[in-house]
Amino acid sequence: MTELNNHIVSAFDRDLEGIQAQIMKMGGLVEAAIMEAATSLETRDIEKAERVRNGDKLIDALEETLNDEAARVIALRAPTASDLRVVLSVMRMSSNLERIGDLAKNIAKRTDVLVQMPQVGDTPTSLRRMAREVELMLKDALDAYIQRDDALALDVIARDEDVDKMHNALFREFLTFMLEDPSNITACMHLHFIAKNIERMGDHVTSIAEQVVFLATGQKPEDARQKGDETAAELGQHSASNGS
Amino acid sequence: MYDVHTHRAETNVDDIKISANDVQVYYGDTHAIKDVSIEIEAKCVTAFIGPSGCGKSTFLRCLNRMNDTIDICRVEGQILLDEEDIYDKRVDPVQLRAKVGMVFQKPNPFPKSIYDNIAYGPRIHGLANSKADLDVIVEKSLRRGAIWDEVKDRLHAPGTGLSGGQQQRLCIARAVATEPEVLLMDEPCSALDPIATAQVEELIDELRQDYSVVIVTHSMQQAARVSQKTAFFHLGNLVEFGETGKIFTNPEDPRTESYITGRIG
Numbered sequence: 043m044t045e046l047n048n049h050i051v052s053a054f055d056r057d058l059e060g061i062q063a064q065i066m067k068m069g070g071l072v073e074a075a076i077m078e079a080a081t082s083l084e085t086r087d088i089e090k091a092e093r094v095r096n097g098d099k100l101i102d103a104l105e106e107t108l109n110d111e112a113a114r115v116i117a118l119r120a121p122t123a124s125d126l127r128v129v130l131s132v133m134r135m136s137s138n139l140e141r142i143g144d145l146a147k148n149i150a151k152r153t154d155v156l157v158q159m160p161q162v163g164d165t166p167t168s169l170r171r172m173a174r175e176v177e178l179m180l181k182d183a184l185d186a187y188i189q190r191d192d193a194l195a196l197d198v199i200a201r202d203e204d205v206d207k208m209h210n211a212l213f214r215e216f217l218t219f220m221l222e223d224p225s226n227i228t229a230c231m232h233l234h235f236i237a238k239n240i241e242r243m244g245d246h247v248t249s250i251a252e253q254v255v256f257l258a259t260g261q262k263p264e265d266a267r268q269k270g271d272e273t274a275a276e277l278g279q280h281s282a283s284n285g286s
Numbered sequence: 287m288y289d290v291h292t293h294r295a296e297t298n299v300d301d302i303k304i305s306a307n308d309v310q311v312y313y314g315d316t317h318a319i320k321d322v323s324i325e326i327e328a329k330c331v332t333a334f335i336g337p338s339g340c341g342k343s344t345f346l347r348c349l350n351r352m353n354d355t356i357d358i359c360r361v362e363g364q365i366l367l368d369e370e371d372i373y374d375k376r377v378d379p380v381q382l383r384a385k386v387g388m389v390f391q392k393p394n395p396f397p398k399s400i401y402d403n404i405a406y407g408p409r410i411h412g413l414a415n416s417k418a419d420l421d422v423i424v425e426k427s428l429r430r431g432a433i434w435d436e437v438k439d440r441l442h443a444p445g446t447g448l449s450g451g452q453q454q455r456l457c458i459a460r461a462v463a464t465e466p467e468v469l470l471m472d473e474p475c476s477a478l479d480p481i482a483t484a485q486v487e488e489l490i491d492e493l494r495q496d497y498s499v500v501i502v503t504h505s506m507q508q509a510a511r512v513s514q515k516t517a518f519f520h521l522g523n524l525v526e527f528g529e530t531g532k533i534f535t536n537p538e539d540p541r542t543e544s545y546i547t548g549r550i551g
Contacts, residue, residue, distance in 0.1 A: 049548050
């Protein structure tokens with residue numbers, strides 16, 4: 043996208059910069075929440091998990107503020123073209139970020155339960171690696187937003203496939219643990235929900251990256267890749283082989 | 287595009303009313319309009335936007351040869367109305383202006399009665415054979431101008447005694463009295479309050495059923511509200527012309543973007 047000049051009415055620039063600064067702040071908090079949640083699980087750190095749960099309140103509050111301010115800009119400034127896209131994308135992104143925050147909070151809640159149980163393999167480390175991948179995607183998506191870099195955003199969208207693959211691999215691992223020893227089932231169910239949460243976070247990051255493409259080009263990206271959740275099919279295979 | 291305009295006004299692209307090809311306008315040595323080619327559709331509102339001095343009004347005035355009245359003004363290129371060259375020697379500008387009506391920035395009713403304001407054009411063009419005919423034309427025009435109900439009881443009161451918004455609608459009614467095919471409007475609302483502006487905008491949308499409307503406006507929101515097509519002029523060039531929804535959400539040219547988003551271009 044070509045670099046645009048400042049608005050003649052400089053207060054308009056300040057308004058737009060204001061909401062963009064807020065979305066970046068929100069993004070920073072959500073990035074931290076993803077990593078803290080995953081680390082608290084790996085290190086079995088209840089205090090850290092609690093910080094994630096409490097921190098989500100601030101993320102929710104920021105989403106509200108952002109939506110109010112975006113509505114205000116629409117009402118008072120009647121933004122058009124790229125300005126309108128800034129406002130629209132900020133509104134959608136804030137909702138994605140808020141959902142990621144909720145998922146991180148959910149991981150933290152499950153951590154509280156999981157620390158009461160024996161650890162299952164080294165899956166928390168794998169989950170932390172998966173979360174790290176999503177966190178890096180989010181970081182790049184936010185950088186792409188600031189730079190209006192649609193190529194980087196498209197790269198983020200493509201990387202979600204890796205996250206889906208990690209989720210599928212973890213799912214197989216949990217299934218194996220559960221088949222080996224049914225006493226693992228409770229823990230593995232929680233761990234699998236956590237894996238699913240991280241996979242969903244990846245989808246929300248993808249949606250944020252799509253907003254960046256929309257912001258930079260005025261168009262949604264051409265249809266995205268195939269969704270890679272093969273777990274439903276896998277489960278079918280397992281029950282079929284068990285039955286025979 | 288996934289957002290914006292759920293309501294997209296219909297336009298019939300096949301029906302070109304005015305076609306301008308490589309139009310140049312000079313005021314003395316000043317080259318005011320450069321290579322402008324545009325096709326204006328029938329039964330569609332086309333808005334011309336652009337900063338002051340960009341040539342939008344000049345170009346609008348070419349469409350009914352109003353520039354003929356300016357001695358130093360020279361128009362080159364071709365402007366076709368229904369495929370006939372309006373600058374052809376055989377074309378009578380007065381007849382042309384009956385077909386291509388005009389409404390100006392400031393309401394300018396004649397210092398005559400409301401009735402005579404409307405009746406003037408049809409009389410000189412011989413459109414009415416009798417007083418009864420004329421009465422019909424006056425009523426019809428005032429109804430089209432969305433002002434009939436407000437003036438029907440005082441048709442013989444002076445037009446200048448009306449409010450600004452009413453005067454402007456009277457002028458629009460006067461412009462439609464000669465059964466034009468195209469209505470040119472040069473900032474028709476800039477002297478009106480928001481309510482009168484809304485009434486005129488509603489009227490423009492209704493007039494679209496029967497006429498091609500070309501409107502020059504400094505209010506981009508007005509262009510966005512009333513037009514189906516928007517043309518952006520800059521320094522005498524036609525920079526971008528396209529569907530209004532597209533121009534206001536995702537313009538192609540950075541100059542258009544700068545202008546509509548209110549940036550220093």
